[in-house]
Amino acid sequence: MDGSSLPFLMGLLLLLHSFVLVFSWLEKRLRPMMLRIGLINDEAQHLHQMAMTYHKMGVHVADCLREPPSLIPVDEARLLERRLFLECIAVSIGAMLPSGLFIAVSNT
Numbered sequence: 001m002d003g004s005s006l007p008f009l010m011g012l013l014l015l016l017h018s019f020v021l022v023f024s025w026l027e028k029r030l031r032p033m034m035l036r037i038g039l040i041n042d043e044a045q046h047l048h049q050m051a052m053t054y055h056k057m058g059v060h061v062a063d064c065l066r067e068p069p070s071l072i073p074v075d076e077a078r079l080l081e082r083r084l085f086l087e088c089i090a091v092s093i094g095a096m097l098p099s100g101l102f103i104a105v106s107n108t
Contacts, residue, residue: 048068048069052066
């Protein structure tokens with residue numbers, strides 16, 4: 001190992017520590033918000049963790065409990081995606097309309 005690679009390794013180590021710090025901060029800040037708006041279910045995650053603990057001990061646990069809970073159901077995610085897409089189109093159309101059009105319509 002020569003002297004030129006030491007600063008690179010130290011920088012890489014500092015960057016790795018920074019990523020861990022940012023990830024833990026985001027997890028602590030985002031997790032309560034995701035629980036509050038209903039994107040994740042705390043009870044389902046706790047049940048999954050308990051099922052995995054019992055499975056590791058050798059107790060027979062149902063397969064559906066060993067699967068990690070998803071963030072939100074797929075149908076609800078698709079519905080939310082469609083709604084956001086339509087709202088984006090509506091906002092884009094509204095932004096492209098000239099402001100004089102609204103004045104002309106309101107005066108009639």
